Amino acid sequence: MTQFENPVLPGSHPDPSVCRAGSDYYVVTSTFEYFPGLPVYHSRDLVHWRPLGHVLDRPSQLPLHGVRASGGLYAPTIRHHGGTFYVVCTLVDGKAQSGNFVVTATDPAGKWSEPHWLPEADGFDPSLFFDDTGRAWWTATREVPGGTPGRTEVWLREFDPERLELIGEEHVLWTGALHDAVWLEAPHLYKVDGRYVLLCAEGGTDFEHSVVVATADEVTGPYRGSPLNPVLTHRHLGRDHPIAATGHADLVSTPEGEWFAVLLATRPYGGYYYNLGRETFLVPVTWEAGGPVFSPGTGRVEARYDVPGLPAHPWPQAGPTDDFDAPVLGPEWMFLRTPDEAFFSLTERPGHLRLAVRPESITDLVTPSLVVRRQQHQDFHASCEVEFEAAGPSEWAGLVLLQNNDHHVRLLLGAGREVVLVRRAGGREELLATTRLPEGVVRLCFEATGQEIRALAAGATEDWRPLGEPFDGRMLSTQAAGGFTGVHIGLYATGPGGTWADFGSFTYRSLDG
Structure with a gap:
């Protein structure tokens, strides 16, 4: 190099x-x-x-x-x-x-x-x-x-x-x-x-x-x-x-x-x-x-x-998929604010990230059941595999694109195997699309080509199906949302509490070039 x-x-x-x-x-x-x-x-x-x-x-x-x-x-x-x-x-x-x-x-x-x-x-x-x-x-x-x-x-x-x-x-x-x-x-x-x-x-x-x-x-x-x-x-x-x-x-x-x-x-x-x-x-x-x-x-x-005049020293690179088979979360993962309680586990079901369903929501200034990592590319694929049986209509688990509490996009699985795509901009929410998926493992995905972002969903063995039309990602930028942070991509669970969602994997990879 x-x-x-x-x-x-x-x-x-x-x-x-x-x-x-x-x-x-x-x-x-x-x-x-x-x-x-x-x-x-x-x-x-x-x-x-x-x-x-x-x-x-x-x-x-x-x-x-x-x-x-x-x-x-x-x-x-x-x-x-x-x-x-x-x-x-x-x-x-x-x-x-x-x-x-x-x-x-x-x-x-x-x-x-x-x-x-x-x-x-x-x-x-x-x-x-x-x-x-x-x-x-x-x-x-x-x-x-x-x-x-x-x-x-x-x-x-x-x-x-x-x-x-x-x-x-x-x-x-x-x-x-x-x-x-x-x-x-x-x-x-x-x-x-x-x-x-x-x-x-x-x-x-x-x-x-x-x-x-x-x-x-x-x-x-x-x-x-x-x-x-x-x-x-x-x-x-x-x-x-x-x-x-x-x-x-x-x-x-x-x-x-x-x-x-x-x-x-x-x-x-x-x-x-x-x-x-x-x-x-x-x-x-x-x-x-x-x-x-x-x-x-x-x-x-x-x-x-x-390159600087120093001996090259590359480090081993992790692959694009986290199968949650390590005893601790990798250093790329973070939470919103300081957790008061343990809301996730890597041991209750080995090979899975288990998130407790809790009332805390990403719309509030709290610590929800959420783990996130940074968006690092303009063109990217982010997807997860999740198993979740909602106990009621107010329980949801899935994937989010987070700028802040008032500017984010949620792609979530809920009761009746319903998958919803919700955009929150300026504190106002809009249901962009919905579909239903079969029993078992559900796959959820965001793919971005520049500021055009698509949401996709599928059952374990199905081909990806798009949810609605691509949406404009600029509402997630600092210019629209304010503040000092970039977009974070996360796994999320919320509801009255008492149940959990199991994430079998998370994949993030660049689509640049």
């Missing part, structure tokens, strides 16, 4: 942060209202990434009960220093706990510590910087007191890595590159050739997103914005460009002195709609006059680059 393809982490992997420990690289990304939180990915060549697990995988670590859609975990930063890994992050709009926290581990695969909350740390998007002077620093973003909405400033305080607390005097470092620009955020500090480099996002996380930089001779400033700002953006390329909303970058260097950035960007399709959410891209970086040059020669995030 002489080139790699972007994104390196497809699907909803926003706000990436990266660090290196020896010859190993680790990335974490935001997960918002999903549990477990903050996936950790591992690479040895910056191109091939394998999931290690999650930073917050215990209910005691992550109180997400009642958190709104696109609330929860925002913009983590991962750093390695002195044999310890640190992740700092913000929990937004939590009901039991909110604000900034730090967790630590000696092994990024876990076990990570319980969160250490820092009530004295204002704002959001925290980051850590370990200086070669032996001191550590915390940076974050907050709205300017009394300022116009969206006007922010980056501030800094010293961080005690032993006691996990802020100490010393606070310093305001920067208020942004462009006059009246909003949402200066995602601040990361580095020291390059003896100077301090402050890298930030600016302009909001959608089409106007950008990367900006300022430098200083002392860590506390004063910081001067680069005359080249923004050092990376795609907003001047128009909404028809295949990659948009570039920003929220973090830098890493290889042992050989090559530099790269991980950053978020989107891939709109069917117009300016990006159902996959904000994804993680990898971009080469060089340095000129003390500042970073992103994607030298083009100044744009490209779909392909030459």
